[in-house]
Each structure stands twice: as structure tokens, then as C-alpha cells.
Amino acid sequence: MNWLTSIKTLGDKIKRNFRKKFPSKEEIENSKWQAKNCCNSGPILKEDLQKNYYQCTNCFTTFPLPPSERFSYMFGKNNYEILDTPIVGDPRLLSWEDASGKYKDKLAKTRKKTGLNSAISVAYGKLTENLNAVICCSDFRYFGASISQDEGESILYACDKSIKTGSPLILFAMGGGMRMQIPSAVSLMQMPRTVLGLSEVKKKGIPVIVVADSVVAGGISASYAATGDFLFFEGKKTKWMFAGPRVAANASNTEPPEDFLEGGWAMSHGHGDYMIEQRKDTKDFLVKFLNIILKKNLSSIIDEESIDNINETTKLNKETREAS
Numbered sequence: 001m002n003w004l005t006s007i008k009t010l011g012d013k014i015k016r017n018f019r020k021k022f023p024s025k026e027e028i029e030n031s032k033w034q035a036k037n038c039c040n041s042g043p044i045l046k047e048d049l050q051k052n053y054y055q056c057t058n059c060f061t062t063f064p065l066p067p068s069e070r071f072s073y074m075f076g077k078n079n080y081e082i083l084d085t086p087i088v089g090d091p092r093l094l095s096w097e098d099a100s101g102k103y104k105d106k107l108a109k110t111r112k113k114t115g116l117n118s119a120i121s122v123a124y125g126k127l128t129e130n131l132n133a134v135i136c137c138s139d140f141r142y143f144g145a146s147i148s149q150d151e152g153e154s155i156l157y158a159c160d161k162s163i164k165t166g167s168p169l170i171l172f173a174m175g176g177g178m179r180m181q182i183p184s185a186v187s188l189m190q191m192p193r194t195v196l197g198l199s200e201v202k203k204k205g206i207p208v209i210v211v212a213d214s215v216v217a218g219g220i221s222a223s224y225a226a227t228g229d230f231l232f233f234e235g236k237k238t239k240w241m242f243a244g245p246r247v248a249a250n251a252s253n254t255e256p257p258e259d260f261l262e263g264g265w266a267m268s269h270g271h272g273d274y275m276i277e278q279r280k281d282t283k284d285f286l287v288k289f290l291n292i293i294l295k296k297n298l299s300s301i302i303d304e305e306s307i308d309n310i311n312e313t314t315k316l317n318k319e320t321r322e323a324s
């Protein structure tokens, strides 16, 4: 063995030992422990996190809630229909390749891992006996819940279902933005398309509610997530941003506060309509809110005098509109 081979062997040995000290991506995914610590309460068991709808009981950070669990929580287990949203799959885009490999291979792997064909799943069902809804929910495991053609189609399909059934549309917005693994123009095109879709639902007088979930960034915060009738935050630590905190702070040339670009910070700057502090309250809050704006089951939520006030205000608003 010459001196060059000895150095190479030693290098390989160091590399192997180094790798052993850090778990692989698969090991982290299969571990019982949550990979990322959110606060100083120490490591969290995934099982404990799941019991509290993937929200830390200490600092109330929310972690992405998979669509199947979101739908079971909102509609009740197996009490909803997953809509068969269109898959576009343009072969010219699928042949795209970058330094880390072919997009179509990554897509096939992601689809196999998640069992989904789009980062956004759409479900239709009953929130309560007489309140139906169409719900969109993103899966973070699917390219960080980024938006491309198939996701744009999912949102448009949800808008169509909402119009056909006259049901409120609830979008749990999450993700890092528009997917750049394929030619970016096609992904960016989904920004105006989804905004136009939501606008068609609103034109019919059907409420469109956006709930910012865990992290909303890039083109998502600059398109459909910002154009609902109402914007609610789920958890005060939910991030709402276009660029990341470092880039945004540099652009404004100021020292950002600790909660910069978090839901609580956004709300204190007039962005958003309500903060749902704990995810376990999301369903109750949305049902109550929809019942009030749709004027359903009001007597179970508020007293007679408040109902009279709502009716009087609606009448006045209608008269004002007609007079103008």
C-alpha cells in the first residue's frame, strides 16, 4: 500500500464514521422522535405530537398535518369523499433534469411515498348535519407542498365543486411557493389561475376561507392564500412570508423582532382576520363562523338579540347597496 492509498483509505474511514454520527433522511423519517425541536421543552415523541393534532403543547408551534388526518378531523373519519382531481403530466416538463436528477424520477418517488398524485388533496363532505364544505389541504412531504400544474388543477377543481354544490370553500394553505423543479413559468402560471378560480366562487356569493397552516411562503402567499374572503392563522407561530426572514430583514435594513413574519406578528400589523391559537379549536371555530355568515343554526351559537342585530345590519347593508 503506497502513501496515496493509505490517505484515501483513512479518508474513507473518517467519512464512514462521520456518516454514522448523523442519521440518514430515512432514519429521521422512521424515528419515533420529531426531527425538529420547536422550543426548549426538549425532544417530542411523534406519537404525542399526533395526539395534539401536530401542535406542540408548550410553544404551540404547528407542524404540517397530513391531508388524511386533516380531513378526518374536519369531517369525521371516513365521512368524506376525496375528489378525483385531474392530473396533467405534460411529458415535456417531466423530462426536465437538474443536477440532482430527473424530475420525473423524483415525482414517481414522491407519488409512491405519499400515495398521492398532487401536493393538494381536495375533499367534500359534511362539517355538521346541515353544513357541507369543500376542503383543500396540502401535504408537505410532496415537494414541500409546492405548487405546479397538478396542484393548480386541484384548486380549480375544488372551486368548481364549491360552485356546483354551493358549499363554502376552505383552503388550508401551506407550502414553500411555486415548484421550481420544472420550468418555472408553468408553475408561476398557477398564481393567476388559482386567483381567478377563487374569484369565480366569490362571485357566486359563496364564502372562501383561507387558513394559513404552519408555513405559507413565496408564490402561495402572493396568490390564492391572499385572496380568500377571510384569512385565519392556525397557531401564532405559523409563518406568513414571501421571502424568508433574513432576506426580508436585509431588504428593510432593520433588526427584525423575534417573531418576525410569524402569524402573531402579521396579525399585529393588520394582516389576517383571526388567530386560532390551538389547532384543536379550528373545526369548532370554522363551523361557528360559517354558521354566522351563512346564518344557519344561529340560535345554538348566539342569543336572540344578536340574531336580530345581524338581520338588521344585513337589511341596512342591502338598502345602502340598492340606494347607491
Ligand SMILES: [Zn+2]
Pocket (backbone or CB within 6 Å): 037, 038, 039, 040, 041, 056, 057, 058, 059, 060, 061
Ligand atoms: Zn414547542
